[in-house]
Amino acid sequence: MSEVIATYVLSGKSGTFEKKAEGIALGLTVGSWTDLPQLEQEQLRKYKGRVVEINELESDTAEIRIAYPSGNYSNDIPAILTTVFGKLSLDGRVKLTDIEFSDDLKKAYPGPRFGIGGIREKVNVFDRPLLMSIFKGVIGRDLDYLQSQLRAQALGGVDLVKDDEILFDNELTPFEERIKAGTNILREVFEETGARTLYAVNLSGRTATLREKARRARELGADALLFNVFTYGLDVLQELREDEEISLPIMAHPSFSGASAASPQYGVSYSLWLGKFLRMTGADLSLFPSPYGSVALDKKQVLAIRDELVKPDEFNETFPVPSAGIHPGLVPQLIADFGHECVINAGGGVHGHPDGAAGGGKAFRQAIEAVLDGTTLVEAAFANKELDEALKLWGEGAAVSVKK
Numbered sequence: 001m002s003e004v005i006a007t008y009v010l011s012g013k014s015g016t017f018e019k020k021a022e023g024i025a026l027g028l029t030v031g032s033w034t035d036l037p038q039l040e041q042e043q044l045r046k047y048k049g050r051v052v053e054i055n056e057l058e059s060d061t062a063e064i065r066i067a068y069p070s071g072n073y074s075n076d077i078p079a080i081l082t083t084v085f086g087k088l089s090l091d092g093r094v095k096l097t098d099i100e101f102s103d104d105l106k107k108a109y110p111g112p113r114f115g116i117g118g119i120r121e122k123v124n125v126f127d128r129p130l131l132m133s134i135f136k137g138v139i140g141r142d143l144d145y146l147q148s149q150l151r152a153q154a155l156g157g158v159d160l161v162k163d164d165e166i167l168f169d170n171e172l173t174p175f176e177e178r179i180k181a182g183t184n185i186l187r188e189v190f191e192e193t194g195a196r197t198l199y200a201v202n203l204s205g206r207t208a209t210l211r212e213k214a215r216r217a218r219e220l221g222a223d224a225l226l227f228n229v230f231t232y233g234l235d236v237l238q239e240l241r242e243d244e245e246i247s248l249p250i251m252a253h254p255s256f257s258g259a260s261a262a263s264p265q266y267g268v269s270y271s272l273w274l275g276k277f278l279r280m281t282g283a284d285l286s287l288f289p290s291p292y293g294s295v296a297l298d299k300k301q302v303l304a305i306r307d308e309l310v311k312p313d314e315f316n317e318t319f320p321v322p323s324a325g326i327h328p329g330l331v332p333q334l335i336a337d338f339g340h341e342c343v344i345n346a347g348g349g350v351h352g353h354p355d356g357a358a359g360g361g362k363a364f365r366q367a368i369e370a371v372l373d374g375t376t377l378v379e380a381a382f383a384n385k386e387l388d389e390a391l392k393l394w395g396e397g398a399a400v401s402v403k404k
């Protein structure tokens with residue numbers, strides 16, 4: 001059947017959920033809050049939502065699944081979200097936790113253009129988690145500063161460097177100049193070291209300007225785009241992904257997603273937002289708070305995001321990027337939880353190193369190598385000065401509590 005099935009968690013009294021579910025299935029499709037005497041049987045049969053399942057979870061919550069026929073909406077995320085959780089999102093304690101698409105609807109979505117495999121090819125690294133760092137303290141600084149920070153990060157051995165999501169177009173480091181400067185520095189470093197580092201520039205500004213800016217970025221030789229998806233909308237991401245003249249890897253930043261996903265009782269699940277939908281609409285990398293950094297998310301939620309990004313599917317896989325407050329001491333825990341198919345991402349944990357960003361990058365690479373060799377970080381620190389300094393500064397992760 002051509003439909004989407006939405007899963008919700010509702011609050012209410014035991015025994016009331018059948019009526020609530022029927023009310024949603026009718027109210028979000030052909031019905032209204034009051035009886036409509038002229039509702040036709042034909043309309044009800046073809047367009048009414050269908051209650052698929054009701055599972056009472058605890059005394060005052062239930063998970064319900066409702067199918068919405070595809071004749072009710074156009075096959076795009078804005079229409080589907082408005083159908084399944086438009087008015088309903090304003091209506092009391094109800095959380096949208098998943099949307100399943102029938103195969104015919106799903107195939108209209110592009111998925112990542114490059115995905116994990118394509119990003120690995122670009123940096124020519126296949127046998128370990130990738131390492132990413134973030135420009136920090138760049139607001140109010142000029143291009144020279146940006147270039148020296150980029151050079152230090154690349155010399156530290158990071159595979160990707162991204163703009164911070166709060167760096168927008170500005171007079172000191174304009175978008176196009178950042179791309180040109182970044183491309184030059186990274187070419188120089190490649191000639192010196194043979195290691196390829198990619199730079200993801202923050203694509204920002206008014207929505208109507210994004211497509212042209214992104215095309216221009218490609219013309220200038222940009223490696224990748226960082227995009228604050230949730231302040232624009234998932235459909236904007238999909239537009240950028242589908243544009244053949246852009247064809248650049250897109251790194252989705254989770255900023256603002258917490259406004260609609262953080263509550264256990266309201267909004268949308270993180271796994272739908274930062275997992276399933278980012279992958280369907282074309283993000284090559286999805287950043288999200290790890291369970292143990294400075295903006296820690298619940299571990300079950302984080303693993304559910306990861307599962308959506310890499311589960312077997314017709315789409316390319318999206319790189320999971322656990323982030324925020326990450327330092328080298330957390331590398332064993334990150335690899336234990338996320339395996340090799342992740343990007344370890346750090347800003348403060350790179351730049352705060354006593355030897356600067358180059359030292360920070362090296363400490364991370366040493367930590368990754370130690371884990372892959374089956375060596376403890378403490379043992380590896382004897383032979384690796386940068387890792388030793390990082391562990392002395394931030395510890396081995398034990399000091400940071402892991403949210404279960």
Ligand SMILES: CSCCC(=O)C(=O)COP(=O)(O)O
Nearest residue numbers: 288289323324325346347348
């Ligand atoms: C909330 S996940 C995004 C990671 C990010 O953009 C960032 O700036 C993290 O910086 P940190 O210094 O915490 O590594």
Ligand SMILES: [Mg+2]
Nearest residue numbers: 134164165166
């Ligand atoms: Mg940031």
